[in-house]
Amino acid sequence: MERIVRKYRGKGFKLTPQRIAILKFLEGNTNHPTADDIYTEIKKKYPTVSFATVYNTVQALRDRGELLEITIDPERKHFDPNPSAHHHIMCTGCGKIGDVFFDYSESxxxxxxxxxxxxxxxxxxxFYGICSSCRAKTS
Amino acid sequence: MERIVRKYRGKGFKLTPQRIAILKFLEGNTNHPTADDIYTEIKKKYPTVSFATVYNTVQALRDRGELLEITIDPERKHFDPNPSAHHHIMCTGCGKIGDVFFDYSESxxxxxxxxxxxxxxxxxxxFYGICSSCRAKTS
DNA sequence: TACTATAATAGAATTATTCCAAGATAGTAA
DNA sequence: TTACTATCTTGGAATAATTCTATTATAGTA
Known part of the structure; x- marks a missing residue:
């Protein structure tokens, strides 16, 4: 929280309670949430939060290069709060998305x-594959 | 047309006029059309064609492994009638999508x-980039 | 030629996302 | 601390892409 305030204060990014909640939810989150995932989570603490706020906030973060929009899932967008160049793998069984930290640029x-x-x-x-829990189920 | 009939006849894929028109439009098409692109084109000849028919047909083709759904454009799905493993590049200026035929699997x-x-x-x-005509415009 | 499984259609439904107008508030400057 | 204002939040409407549904039509077959 203090880290978040420090990072954003005085940078033309207004830190509202809803935004702080979104930032806290995203910080270090490697689950690649959808807008709905974020909305559902923030709604627990701020029941009146709207999708517009979620989309506004992720767009503001994307514009600042602090969040990536992921297209690996044809059904919906997922977001990744780690903006460093990396890749993704999705389980074709359950839709789970993992990070792939490896620099392939030379290749x-x-x-x-x-x-x-x-x-x-x-x-x-x-990348596409089958995650371990889906493999456990089908074998 | 004869090629299309030959390819699909007696394979449990009913060749209706609308489907033949879609297949002809897709055959050799490297423009990576969206559902709307296909619909608009087929509507010229079959004004009563519906989106359901377009989506049903592309789904049937996808199920048969004859068409790929492309997710490179976050805004909408594009389709590629070339089902061989290859990659894509999109112009971040105009959205144009090109094919990349190169096997990177070893890397x-x-x-x-x-x-x-x-x-x-x-x-x-x-892959993302700027196409030649967008470069010509901005320089 | 007739039959039947499958497809086409119109339109409603769903889902994801964006837009909008009105009221609220964070950050600032005094 | 106060007051100001640019920016944010909200609910709900609007948009766009896609899917579903019930009905009618028809391609492929026997």
Missing amino acids: LGLPEEVTREFAVTGNHID | LGLPEEVTREFAVTGNHID
Whole structure:
């Protein structure tokens, strides 16, 4: 909490109670929550919180480069409060998303017919797999 | 058209005029259309076609492994009638999506802490960049 | 030719997300 | 400490993408 206040105070980012609750929920969270996950959690403490607040806050964080929007799940967006370049893996059984911290950039050279048309600025790898608990269930 | 009939006849996939039109539109199409793109196109010839038909058809094709659903664009799903393993690049200026035909699988080993938890089954790389026409506009 | 399983349609329903107007408040400057 | 104002929160409406449902139509077959 003190850390959060220190980080955001006086940076043109108004620290409201709802925002602090969202920031606390996200800090160190590696579950890749959806907007609904965040909303449901914050609602416990602030029953009148609205989705607009959740979306406004994640957008403000994204604009500041402090949160990533993840597209690995075709059904809905997930958010990752760790903005450092990394990749993700999703279980095709239960939808669980894990982080992949490994720098593949040296290996991701593009064919010339692509670089002729696109100036590449970034990349992100989606891995798919089956998590251990889903494997335990089906075997 | 004959090719399409040959490919699907007697395979439990009913070839209706609407489906044939969708298949013809998709065949060799590298523009990665959205459901709306397909709908708009088919509507020209079959004004009463519905979105349900478009979604049913792409889902049937996906189930048969003949079409990929692409998640690179956070705003909407795109479809790729080329089901062979490949990757994509999207222009962050105009949203144009290009194909990347290169097999990176040798380079995409995963850290042990990931393979301990997930049995990996696949991967897909999203590249981001600026396409040539967007570069021409801004410079 | 007739039958039947499957598809097409219109429109309603659902879900995710964004927008909007009104009231509330955090951060500031005095 | 006070007062100001830019920014935030809220509820609800709006939008957009997608799915569902009941009904009618039809492709493929026997």
